[in-house]
Every structure is written in C-alpha cells, then in structure tokens.
Amino acid sequence: MIETPVPAVILAMKPLAPDILFFSLQLDTGTVSSNFSFVPGQFLQISAAGAGEAPFSPVNLPGDDGVIELCIRKAGHVTAKLHTLQTGDYVHVRGPFGNGFPVKQMEGQDLFLLAGGLGIVPLHSLLSYLVMHRQRFGAITFMYGAKEPSALFLRQELQDMACTGNIKFMVTVEFAPEDETGKTSCNIGLLPDLLQGAIITAERSYAAVCGPPALYKCLVGELKTLGFKEERILLSLERRMKCGLGRCAHCAVGQDLCCIDGPVFPYSALKGIEGAL
Amino acid sequence: MAETFLTYNALGSFLVRLMQIGTLHGPTLNDLGVLSFNPVTSPDLLQLNYQRTLLPPKKYLLPPQSPILHYAPTEGYTPAKTPGDEILLFGLHPCDLAGIAYLDRVFLDDRPDPLYASRRERLVLVGISCESDEYCFCGDVGVCPTAAAVPFDLFLSRQDSGFRIRTGSRRGEEIISWAADIVGTAGAETRPAEAAETARRICHAVGKRRMFEGSTLWDDFAGRCLSCGACSLCCPTCYCVDVREYGAIDGQTGERVQEWDNCLFKAHGEIAGGINFRKTRQERFHYRFLHKYYGFGPLRDVISCVGCGRCRAVCPVGIDLLELFGEEPA
Ligand SMILES: Cc1cc2nc3c(=O)[nH]c(=O)nc-3n(C[C@H](O)[C@H](O)[C@H](O)COP(=O)(O)OP(=O)(O)OC[C@H]3O[C@@H](n4cnc5c(N)ncnc54)[C@H](O)[C@@H]3O)c2cc1C
Ligand code: SF4
Ligand code: SF4
Ligand code: FES
Numbered sequence: 001m002i003e004t005p006v007p008a009v010i011l012a013m014k015p016l017a018p019d020i021l022f023f024s025l026q027l028d029t030g031t032v033s034s035n036f037s038f039v040p041g042q043f044l045q046i047s048a049a050g051a052g053e054a055p056f057s058p059v060n061l062p063g064d065d066g067v068i069e070l071c072i073r074k075a076g077h078v079t080a081k082l083h084t085l086q087t088g089d090y091v092h093v094r095g096p097f098g099n100g101f102p103v104k105q106m107e108g109q110d111l112f113l114l115a116g117g118l119g120i121v122p123l124h125s126l127l128s129y130l131v132m133h134r135q136r137f138g139a140i141t142f143m144y145g146a147k148e149p150s151a152l153f154l155r156q157e158l159q160d161m162a163c164t165g166n167i168k169f170m171v172t173v174e175f176a177p178e179d180e181t182g183k184t185s186c187n188i189g190l191l192p193d194l195l196q197g198a199i200i201t202a203e204r205s206y207a208a209v210c211g212p213p214a215l216y217k218c219l220v221g222e223l224k225t226l227g228f229k230e231e232r233i234l235l236s237l238e239r240r241m242k243c244g245l246g247r248c249a250h251c252a253v254g255q256d257l258c259c260i261d262g263p264v265f266p267y268s269a270l271k272g273i274e275g276a277l
Numbered sequence: 278m279a280e281t282f283l284t285y286n287a288l289g290s291f292l293v294r295l296m297q298i299g300t301l302h303g304p305t306l307n308d309l310g311v312l313s314f315n316p317v318t319s320p321d322l323l324q325l326n327y328q329r330t331l332l333p334p335k336k337y338l339l340p341p342q343s344p345i346l347h348y349a350p351t352e353g354y355t356p357a358k359t360p361g362d363e364i365l366l367f368g369l370h371p372c373d374l375a376g377i378a379y380l381d382r383v384f385l386d387d388r389p390d391p392l393y394a395s396r397r398e399r400l401v402l403v404g405i406s407c408e409s410d411e412y413c414f415c416g417d418v419g420v421c422p423t424a425a426a427v428p429f430d431l432f433l434s435r436q437d438s439g440f441r442i443r444t445g446s447r448r449g450e451e452i453i454s455w456a457a458d459i460v461g462t463a464g465a466e467t468r469p470a471e472a473a474e475t476a477r478r479i480c481h482a483v484g485k486r487r488m489f490e491g492s493t494l495w496d497d498f499a500g501r502c503l504s505c506g507a508c509s510l511c512c513p514t515c516y517c518v519d520v521r522e523y524g525a526i527d528g529q530t531g532e533r534v535q536e537w538d539n540c541l542f543k544a545h546g547e548i549a550g551g552i553n554f555r556k557t558r559q560e561r562f563h564y565r566f567l568h569k570y571y572g573f574g575p576l577r578d579v580i581s582c583v584g585c586g587r588c589r590a591v592c593p594v595g596i597d598l599l600e601l602f603g604e605e606p607a
Contacts, residue, residue: 004346005354049348050524050531054549075549092354213552238548242520246388246574249517250538250545252564253554255573274563275546275554 005092038096116211202227333513376513387575412586
C-alpha cells in the first residue's frame with residue numbers, strides 16, 4: 001500500500017458524459033508499479049496538487065504495467081481541478097484502501113451485479129475479474145440502470161465482456177427520448193423492476209450493489225423479498241474519505257469505519273445503523 | 278523506584294530544576310484570563326489548584342491545524358517536518374492522562390501515525406491529583422474493564438504537607454535522580470482516592486448496551502444545540518479531523534493540512550452532491566453518544582469519555598449528554 005502520494009502521469013483522457021471523464025494514468029516509479037495491486041471494490045486516493053484528494057475506484061483490474069483507469073465525475077472542489085488537467089499532467093496516487101468485494105467467498109455462487117449510474121465503476125472492475133476467472137463462478141447477471149441512455153457509459157465495454165463471459169446483461173433507463181425508445185434495447189423503468197423478471201436461486205446467490213444511496217433503500221427491500229439473506233447483499237458505500245487509513249474518523253458508519261471495514265459491507269452489518277444508507 | 282516526597286515548600290525549587298532540564302509547559306492563565314496549557318516562564322505562574330483547562334492537552338499531539346504533506350512540483354508530496362525538542366508537560370490531571378492513553382491506543386497501536394508518534398515521543402508527562410467539582414466524574418471510569426492504564430512519567434499525589442511522587446518511566450526516574458537534593462523519601466501519608474457515582478452509572482448502562490432510544494432528552498438537546506462544536510473541540514479523546522489542501526501564493530507549491538473537525542457540524546456526514554447521512558441534530562447527537570460511550574473503529578466497545586467534565590462545562594446552552602444516564606436506575 002502506498003501511504004505518501006506518488007506521481008502518476010495522465011496518459012489519456014476522454015469524456016464519457018458531459019460531467020464525466022475517463023482517465024488513464026501511469027504510475028511513475030518502477031518499484032511501485034511492479035508491486036501495486038488492488039482487488040475490485042477497493043479505492044485509491046487521487047490528489048490534484050493544490051486542491052486536495054478524493055477517493056475513486058479503479059474501473060479496471062490492475063495490470064502489471066502500473067496503468068490505472070478511472071472515471072471521474074465533476075462533483076466539487078477536487079474533481080473540478082482534476083477536470084482541468086490535460087494529458088501529460090501529473091496527479092498523485094495513494095492506496096489501495098478498503099476491503100473490496102469478497103471474491104473468494106463469492107466463488108461457486110450465482111452473482112447479480114446491480115449498478116446505478118456512476119456505481120458502474122467498481123462493478124465494471126468486479127465484472128472484469130469475474131470474466132477473467134469465469135469458471136469459478138455460477139450464472140452471472142449484470143443489471144445497469146441510469147437516468148437516460150446517454151448516461152449509460154462503458155456500455156460497449158460491458159456488452160463485449162458479457163458476450164465473451166456468457167453473462168446476462170440488462171439495462172434500464174428512467175426515461176428515453178421518444179425516437180430512441182425503439183432503437184435502444186433499453187428497458188424503461190427502475191433497477192428493482194429488472195429484478196422482478198429474473199430467475200433467482202437466492203440461497204446460492206450474491207447480489208453486489210453500487211449506486212446512489214437512494215437506490216440501496218429500495219433494492220435491499222426487493223432483494224430480501226426475492227429471498228436473499230442479508231449477508232448475501234453486498235453494498236458499496238460512499239463517504240468523504242479523508243485519510244483512508246482509519247485515522248480521521250470522517251467515514252464512520254455506526255461503529256465501523258468505511259475506509260477499513262468497507263467500503264463493501266454486507267447488508268447484515270448495516271441493518272439498524274442510523275445513517276448507514 | 279521507591280516513591281519520593283516533595284514538600285509544598287520545595288515545589289518552587291523542583292519546578293526551577295525542571296526548567297533547567299527542558300521546556301516546561303503547564304496550566305497558566307493567558308492574556309484573556311483563560312486557563313490553558315502554555316509554556317511556563319516562571320514557576321509562580323503555574324496554576325496547580327485548577328479545575329480544568331479550556332482545551333485538553335491533546336493540542337500537543339493533534340494540533341488544531343497541522344500540515345501533514347508539503348507539495349512542490351519538483352519533489353511531489355513529502356511528509357511534513359516532525360517537531361523539535363522535549364516538552365515537560367506539568368500538572369496533568371488523571372482524566373487528561375487517560376485521554377492521552379486513549380489517543381495513544383489509536384495512533385501508536387492500532388492506526389500508527391508517524392507524526393503523532395514523533396509528537397508523543399517528545400512529551401514528558403507529569404500528572405497531578407485533583408479535586409473533583411460538580412462537572413467531572415473520572416473517579417471510576419477506570420474500573421470499566423475496557424479502560425486503559427494511565428500513562429505518566431511522574432505523578433504527584435497531593436497530601437497534607439506535599440506531594441507523593443510516583444515514577445512511571447525511565448525518563449521519570451532520571452528526572453527524580455536529578456532532583457534528588459530536592460525530594461525526600463515518602464512517608465506513610467496517603468489520601469484515599471475518590472469514587473464517582475456518575476462513572477459507575479455509565480459503566481453499568483453501557484454494560485447493558487442501553488441507547489436510551491425512547492428518551493425525550495434527544496429532542497430537547499436537538500432543539501437547543503447551536504452546533505457550535507465546543508463539546509468536541511474541548512474533549513480530550515475527540516480526534517476527528519478534516520484534511521484540506523491550500524495552494525501557496527506562488528501558484529506552484531501547496532500544503533496539505535489536517536484540521537480538527539466535528540461530528541456536530543452538519544457537513545460532517547455529507548458527501549459530494551449534498552447527500553447527508555446525518556441531516557438532523559438528533560442523528561448527530563446519537564452518533565456522538567454512540568462514539569463516546571460505545572467507541573468505534575479500532576476502539577469499538579471502549580468508552581472514550583474520560584470524565585473530564587469539559588463538554589458539560591463549556592456548552593453555551595447547558596446540554597449534558599450525561600443526563601441520559603440519569604435515566605439508568607442506580
Ligand atoms: C469508495 C469510493 C469510490 C468512489 N469512486 C468514484 C469513482 O470511481 N468515480 C467518481 O466520479 N466518484 C467516485 N467516488 C465519489 C468521489 O469520491 C466524490 O465525488 C469526490 O470525493 C468529490 O470530491 P470533490 O472534492 O470534487 O467534492 P466536494 O463535495 O467539493 O468535496 C469537497 C471536499 O473538499 C473539502 N474542501 C473544501 N475546501 C477545500 C480546500 N481548500 N482544500 C481541500 N479540500 C477542501 C471539503 O471539506 C470536502 O470534504 C467514490 C467515492 C468512494 C467513497
Ligand atoms: S465526553 Fe465530555 S466529559 Fe467525557 S471526556 Fe469528552 S469532554 Fe470530557
Ligand atoms: S457545546 Fe452545546 S451547543 Fe455547542 S455543539 Fe456541543 S451540545 Fe451543541
Ligand atoms: S477515511 Fe479517515 S478514517 Fe476512514
């Protein structure tokens with residue numbers, strides 16, 4: 001784990017949506033890049049010099065080349081600064097932090113990955129892992145919901161992975177402009193609606209969910225109705241991570257710390273905690 | 278080392294000797310008449326019969342604002358310089374020593390922080406026994422099974438004619454040996470330690486995991502609280518910090534700074550986009566209550582209130598979380 005931010009050069013940037021940029025970074029130091037690894041669901045602290053740092057999940061798995069890929073939404077102080085940078089500029093990186101998805105525990109099970117909006121990022125990385133080790137897992141269903149078709153980014157990459165990995169891929173949007181409805185294979189509706197049509201053997205399935213907080217409340221209820229045990233519903237939480245090291249206490253969820261005990265929690269650990277979701 | 282005895286008459290010479298050994302800090306009145314730990318320029322400025330300082334000694338270990346990283350385009354981010362010489366911190370009450378013990382457990386043992394360790398290393402802790410008042414209740418919190426032993430280099434227990442001195446470290450023994458001409462051997466004189474009823478109540482209620490969910494006090498507190506944050510600032514065990522980065526005027530370099538934060542501030546539970554996990558004051562009080570009496574993170578299930586009484590004494594609207602424990606049967 002890297003404790004003091006190390007430089008990474010921006011290899012490429014491209015817009016995915018009006019407020020979201022894809023960044024490809026290259027870690028600078030040979031030693032660091034050769035030892036640098038993370039599991040899907042862990043996060044990195046990315047610094048923009050003079051502005052500060054914020055947590056982001058890598059969108060892909062770590063390569064052995066020290067390349068890190070991120071999707072960053074402009075949401076405030078630090079992210080606005082990151083959005084002003086250009087190819088060739090430097091950012092700084094610390095991490096990885098947090099627990100990540102319990103991929104070993106998920107082996108042999110059917111998996112439902114449910115992404116809302118930008119929650120796609122860590123689940124894209126998880127899906128890459130599952131596809132890479134496809135034979136270790138049962139049936140995999142990927143459900144992706146967004147406000148409108150233009151907000152469904154990484155769609156082509158996901159579709160390609162779904163093809164190679166024998167993964168059931170479903171998308172839904174809250175609304176689509178009239179003329180597009182026919183053309184896209186998009187469902188109109190909310191993520192929980194997609195679940196209703198799915199064939200699920202809850203006792204040998206895990207659900208991994210990432211999205212805005214409002215999504216969790218309705219999805220957890222839906223998953224429980226479908227028979228999912230609370231410890232098989234995995235939620236990735238967002239907090240303002242100020243240190244990632246369990247020292248600043250800024251990310252506490254009840255008596256847990258999101259940066260150490262999370263960000264991925266089984267619902268059973270969150271149930272009854274005021275302000276968890 | 279055997280206990281030694283310092284008569285009240287010899288206290289002045291003892292303090293002068295300490296000032297020869299190192300930089301002495303202790304409770305003094307500042308220009309505004311506020312009692313606080315400060316550098317001591319003359320022994321007679323020390324206020325040793327004090328109740329409590331406004332801020333606890335945590336400011337020596339976690340300053341209100343402290344640079345953690347420096348940024349320069351050529352070097353990138355580099356760790357902040359660690360502090361300098363030894364400080365002899367004189368006149369710490371047992372509750373404040375317990376506060377330091379708590380911070381030590383977090384930042385030396387469970388979440389090692391090099392900057393904290395370097396600040397801690399340069400402190401020599403000289404404790405002193407105290408007389409409790411209506412606000413404090415440290416007496417028995419120490420008997421809860423989870424409470425940590427109190428660290429000190431020297432501890433002075435007030436007796437009728439002077440202080441009994443205990444040593445708690447090699448450094449403490451060294452200091453006493455340098456003052457061998459001033460201190461004498463301890464006699465049989467001892468005062469019994471006080472026990473506090475409030476502390477017993479807290480341990481009892483916490484043992485039963487009482488959260489007082491149905492209490493009307495929560496609404497009462499939330500209705501009155503000004504969200505000023507004084508109760509956390511003055512708490513010897515509150516260590517929440519925010520981290521900010523400030524670009525320098527040269528437009529090139531910058532400093533990343535750690536600053537005291539506060540769970541009673543609305544922004545503490547916020548994330549980007551304005552979503553807030555603790556929107557209401559009730560929720561923020563529940564959160565503070567949970568963390569003070571049940572602990573969190575590495576010190577889950579460790580009571581983090583050391584009974585100093587500061588939060589009850591400073592609250593401008595007289596809010597006292599301990600009133601909840603009044604609902605616990607004696
Ligand atoms: C595990 C995890 C994974 C995430 N993954 C992604 C992802 O893949 N993609 C993505 O887009 N988002 C992701 N997020 C969300 C992302 O972290 C937030 O959008 C981001 O933190 C917003 O930062 P901001 O500074 O732009 O926003 P703001 O809301 O402006 O945050 C401001 C913060 O900056 C502080 N601040 C104010 N002034 C200063 C100053 N002068 N110096 C320094 N700090 C200051 C404030 O105290 C506040 O904490 C993730 C979050 C988590 C927890
Ligand atoms: S909660 Fe109040 S009484 Fe307890 S240690 Fe903190 S300031 Fe002192
Ligand atoms: S000191 Fe009193 S008014 Fe201020 S935040 Fe604490 S409880 Fe609220
Ligand atoms: S981010 Fe600092 S404790 Fe979790």
